Amino acid sequence: MTTRELFLCFCLTFLIVLSAGPSSAQTTTIGGVLSGSVSDSSGGVIPGVQVLLRNVDTNQMREVRTDDQGFFRATELPVGTYEVRADQPVFALYLHTSVVLALGATVHLEIILVPASAATQISVSAQPTALDPSQTSVTSSIDPDRIEELPVRSRNYLDFVLLAPGEASAPAPVGSAGQTPLGGSGFTFGGLRSRSNSVSIDGLDNNDEYTGSSRTELSPEIVSEFQVVNTGLSAESGGASGGSINVVTRSGANVIHGDAFLFIQDGSLNARNPFESDTPKANLRRYRAGVALGGPVIKDHTFYYMAVEQEHNRAQDASDINSDVAKAINAALLAGAFPGLTTRQLSTGLFPVARAETEAAGRFDHQLTHNTSLMLRYAFTNNKETGDTFNTDGLTDASSRGSSFTSDHALAGALVTVFGSEGVGALRFQAATRRVVLRTNDTLGPEVDIAGLVRFGRPYEGNSTRRENHYQVNYTLTESHGHHLWKAGGTLNRVALRATAPDGFGGVYHFGSLADFLAGQPDQFRQAFGNPGVDLPVTSVGAFLQDHWSLTHRLTLDLGARYDFERLPSLFHRDTNNVSPRVGLAWSPSSRWVLRGGYGIFFDRYVLANLARAVEKNGTKSFEQVADSVASASVFTTAQGGPLSTPAAGIVSSIFRPDPNLATPYSQQVSAGAEYLLEKNLTLSGTYLFVRGVKLSRTVNRNLLPPVVLTPANAASLGVANPTFQQIGRPVFGPGRLDPLFDGIYQLEDSASSSYQGISFNLNRRLSNELEFSANYTLSKAYDNASDFEEQPQNPYQLAAEHALSRQQQQHRFVFNGTWDLPIADEEDKPADTAFSWWQRALGHIEIAPILTIESGQPANPLSGLDSNQSHAFPLSSRPLDFGRNSLKTPYNASLDFRALKYFPIASRGKLDFVVEFFNLFNHANATQLNPFFGTGGAPLGSFGQPIEGLNARQIQFSIDFEF
Secondary structure (H helix, E strand, C coil), X not given: CCHHHHHHHHHHHHHHHHHXXXXXCCCCCCCEEEEEEXXXXXXXXXXCCEEEEEECCCCCEEEEECCCCCEEEEXXXXXXXXXXXXXXXXXXXXXXXXXXXXCCCEEEEEEEECECCCCCEEEECCCCCCCCCCCCCEEEEECHHHHHHCCCCCCCHHXXXXXXXXXXXXXXXXXXXXXXXXXXXXXEECCCCHHHCXXXXXXXXXXXXXXXXXXXXXXXXXXXXXXXXXXXXXXXXXXXXXXXXXXEECCCCCCCEEEEEEEEEEHHHCCCCCCCCCCCCCCEEEEEEEEEEEEEEECCCEEEEEEEEXXXXXXXXXXXXXXXXXXXXXXXXXXXXXXXXXXXXXXXXXXXXXXXXXXXXXXXXXXXXXXXXEEEEEEEEEEEEECCCCCCCCCECHHHCEEEEEEEEEEEEEEEEEECCCEEEEEEEEEEEEEEEEEECCCCCCEEEECCCEEEECCCCCCXXXXXXXXXXXXXXXXXXXXXXXXXXXXXXXXXXXXXXXXXXXXXXXXXXXXXXXXXXXXXXXXXXXXXXXXXXXXXXXXXXEEEEEEECCEEEEEEEEEEEEECCCCCCCCCCCEEEEEEEEEEEECCEEEEEEEEEEEXXXXXXXXXXXXXXXXXXXXXXXXXXXXXXXXXXHCCCCCCCCCCCCCCEEEEEECCCCCCCXXXXXXXXXXXXXXXXXXXXXXXXXXXXXXXXXXXXXXXXXXXXXXXXXXXXXXXXXXXXXXXXXXXXXXXXXXXXXXXXXXXXXXXXXXXXXXXXXXXXXXXXXXXXXXXXEEEEEEECCCCCCCCCCCCXXXXXXXXXXXXXXXXXXXXXXXXXXCCCCHHHCCCCCCCCHHHHHHCCEEEEEEEEEXXXXXXXXXXXXXXXXXXXXXXXXXXXXXXXXXXXXXXXXXXXXEEEEEEEEXXXXXXXXXXXXXXXXXXXXXXXXXXXXXXXXXXXXXXXXEEEECCCCEEEEEEEEEC
């Protein structure tokens, strides 16, 4: 399909969708819906009533009228507080002074008008019930108060995603024998990979397509609200098989609002890292300062809001390398051994690390006409980290760590038009660019990997440069017709990736033991040669149609369908069979209960880092050479321990290629749940979720002959000169190949799958009387046969043996968070003729906010530390004898973060905040990574299965904040 044909196909699909009439399931991803019914005191419906909605902050108006059933609905309303007026001749004016509309929520009002002879005006201020009987999705909204008040060490608002039920923290990336793993989004949903989530800002994608992480970071000051969709995604959402995060930014208002703050952290007040006990206490100096300002340009018409913050962080880090191992290697290198090695000394103490980050964003809103508004937003992120960047573990020397520079620019906009009482059309667009540069501390190589002991030198990955250019436009049309709320739309998204990724070009030597290294006897050598450049454009299109149908006031049905197509380069199969149905049901048998259920198919997007390997190492542009045992020792001797300058003679190349029938990965999700209104502001819910991941990506070496069980008698014929204990009795692949022109043919496949079952319970209290909190518990089980795209099986002829607990598995997870203004010295409750005592003044104006997280450990995959079965898998996949995949497990983690604030009112609208925050208050040792390497002998290494990396020990942070 040519570009022209693709564009025509998109336009045709888009026009068909629009002509069919519009739609929506989860009613909106960028605002809220306010609906209601108007009746008289006898219960009779009143048609034709003018209902006027006014945004309290901006004075923006939306006018709707009731239909012949007395029903009205206003969609795609910006989040905020609204005044609702209902005016009809012969009836008294109805005025609701404060309706709070949250992201993705539907607020329903029952308006009862009384005759004008009985009253001149009916005023209401109480909030509607916290139960939303029309919502078929299960969502968690993080409101402005929680964003502002909850403790967050990194100032990354996406950390709050893990407050939602059903989410789990992503497993720590494994630096498995030379591989520098790519970081994902940081959280997993439904046992799916952290690369399978989607983050949108103001209705536009914000995903790093190379790694699957988020792209542009925003200051929390400009984040108005965001929503985590736990189950029941709308057909409007596409491009992710996992969770969806919808973020809306803050608009200016008629009143000028500003904020200036400074965060300070000093390492002398922090606890010692329990996983670095052999080193002195690390230094840390961290400063983060910022300002935010918003207000009107033209009152009631034009508004601005902008926020800038900058961090400077200088600290120290250390590895967990055994000191005796480091001393032995340093002594050999000091004596002149292996002069080809560019790393001549391992770090045995603390080494410096630093971070400098700038986040800046500004938003401009203008009311072009009474019915048309324009929003423009620019965001910029500049992040530089030096010394320790690459998701490394405690076995990695400072020489194999490195620095990164990330720069993001995004210009986004939206043109929204209101079509009378029934329709809203929104055209959104963005142009964004992301540039990432990675540099290792040792840039020449090679890497030396000694199984389970140490990794030093230039790592396999890490010296790359890439740029992603994103261009997106989408249009949605929403219309309300009686009991139907329709939504339809389409999106066109083009991502152009240009990258230089010389992965493996510095060479990697694997050694089975320290003695083997000192003797210059590697077990395997691997190096890439050729051109590492990649030019990879991808264009995706999507169209959807959905109906939010209120069959009765107690029963709501969502029906929708979506089509997605991703046009890949001609090297890859283009899967066109990507139709995903979505259905949701909500039934409210009483005013206190809502029962929900849903089913949907959710197609994912391709991770470009995976596709880029097949484009780059195709055997023409570049390739790899892999040498075992005797051949690798010869290479090591010839190169004096360094990398080769040209390919070695007599070693055939290894290549990557895609499966000729590569299909788009997707998930099937089934959910059922119930929510109960305990009291007006307090709800209790339970949700069951089943998720099946289908056609997930993995890598398999498809050029191997069937393995043979290795014995001392046949070891030589299988190319094993000196069999280790971990090789005798296991299936081993000999030197023969199906295609003798190549050594390894690493095929990018869609043969992996996953399954997840979980039940979550959530107790939620919305903000009232200065108190809000949420407590949730999730019990789940997740299985898969590959936990990431680069994971390779131990035996390609026995893929079924890879089925085990997923690395995304986290059986138990409990999270509590809340904010509370202590009811001491409350001005509103003080009698006019009394004064506060000294202790009341001292304890007054105090706010507290805790986050308590308790979660079970996650599986880890045990490895022998060498390519024991000679499958040439990379990352290594050979497990110790009698160990199953992911059969290790990290300990449980528990952390209490706590924030306390004391504020002093200044003038009428200002206040000065003094804040102290504690992270991991009780200093629990929270391990995230184990040493997975068993070793080559019959008994494990002493460090096997022991923690080598963890979350931060207790930290204390102070801040001062002036708001006006």
